[in-house]
C-alpha cells in the first residue's frame with residue numbers, strides 16, 4: 001500500500017525513545033517534531049499544524065491523559081489523531097487513553113513494522129477526513145454563492161417588474177383616452193385593440209415576474225380563510241366568458257353548491273383557477289369542451305377539483321417538465337399561442353402553500369386534465385353558515 005507523508009509530533013520524556021521514533025518516522029519521509037512533555041506538546045500544537053501525534057502517557061509536567069483531555073476541548077486539535085505509546089505493563093492506561101479519544105496505541109519500544117502500519121492507517125483516515133471536510137466546505141461555499149446569486153436575480157426581477165408598472169399604466173391610460181378624443185375609424189379601432197391586447201399580456205407578465213421574485217425570496221404569503229369554492233369557480237368562469245365565446249368553446253361547471261368550505265387564500269385561488277381554466281381554453285382548438293368538476297372527498301378531508309379539456313394534450317416526453325419555471329412545449333401549436341411558461345410553476349407553488357396537491361394527466365392530441373385538492377375547513381362549517389368568513393382557518 002502506498003505510504004503517506006505527514007507532519008508528526010512525538011511526545012515522550014525518554015530521549016532514547018524520542019530518537020528511535022524520530023529515526024523510524026523520518027525513514028518513511030515523515031516530518032517529525034519532538035516534545036519532551038505534555039506542556040511543550042500543547043505549546044507546539046498551538047503554533048504548528050500536525051497530522052498525527054505519538055503520545056507517551058507517563059511524563060512529568062503534564063501527562064498523556066491531561067494532554068488528551070486538553071485537546072478534546074479544542075475542536076481544531078480534537079481532529080488530530082493520537083497514537084498512545086505505552087509500556088507493556090500499562091495496558092489499563094492505554095485503554096483509558098482510548099476512552100479519552102486516542103485513536104490507537106503502540107507498546108514501547110515500538111516494533112518498526114507495527115509503527116509504520118499504524119501511522120499509515122491513522123494518516124490515511126485523517127487525510128480522508130480532511131478531504132471530506134474540504135469538500136463539504138466547498139459545497140457550503142458554492143451553496144451560499146448560488147443563494148446570493150439567486151436572491152440578487154430575484155431582487156432584479158422584482159425591481160424590473162416594479163419599474164415597468166408605471167410606464168405601462170401610463171400607456172394604458174393614454175390608450176383609453178384615444179376613443180374619447182374623437183371617433184375612430186375601423187382601422188384605428190382595430191389597431192387600438194391590438195395595443196390593448198399586448199398591454200394585457202404585459203400586465204400579466206409583470207404580475208407573474210413579481211410572483212416569481214416573491215416565491216424565490218420566500219416573500220409570498222397566503223392568507224388562509226374559509227372559502228366557498230362553488231362561488232369562486234363560478235366567478236372565475238364568468239371572468240373568462242370572453243375567451244370561451246371568442247373561441248367557440250363550451251365551459252361546463254359541475255360544482256355542487258353544498259361543497260364544504262375549503263381553507264384557502266381567495267386572491268391566490270382566483271389566480272390558480274384563472275391559470276388552469278385559462279390554459280384549458282388557450283391550449284384547446286376552437287370549439288372544444290372544457291369541464292370543471294369539484295368533488296368533496298370526505299374520507300380525505302379535501303375538495304378535489306378537476307379541469308378537463310379536449311385540447312392539444314402534452315407529449316409524454318415533456319410531461320415531467322410541466323411544472324418547471326419557464327417551460328413551454330416545443331409543439332408548434334403551443335408556440336403559436338402567447339405564454340411565458342411561468343403560470344404552472346406559480347400555480348403549483350401556490351396550491352402547495354395552501355396545503356393542497358396538484359397533478360395532471362394528459363394524452364397528446366386528445367386532451368388534458370389538471371387536478372388539485374384543498375383541505376376542507378371542518379365538517380361543521382357549511383357555505384350557508386358563512387361565506388368567506390374573515391376569520392383565519
Ligand code: ADP
Pocket residue numbers: 275279280283309311312313314322327328329330334338339340341342343344345368
Ligand atoms: P404558459 O401558458 O404561459 O406557456 P404555463 O406555465 O401556464 O405557461 O404552462 C406551461 C406549458 O404547459 C405551456 O406552455 C404548455 O406547453 C403546457 N400546458 C399547460 N396547460 C396545458 C393544457 N391544458 N393543455 C396542453 N398543454 C398545456
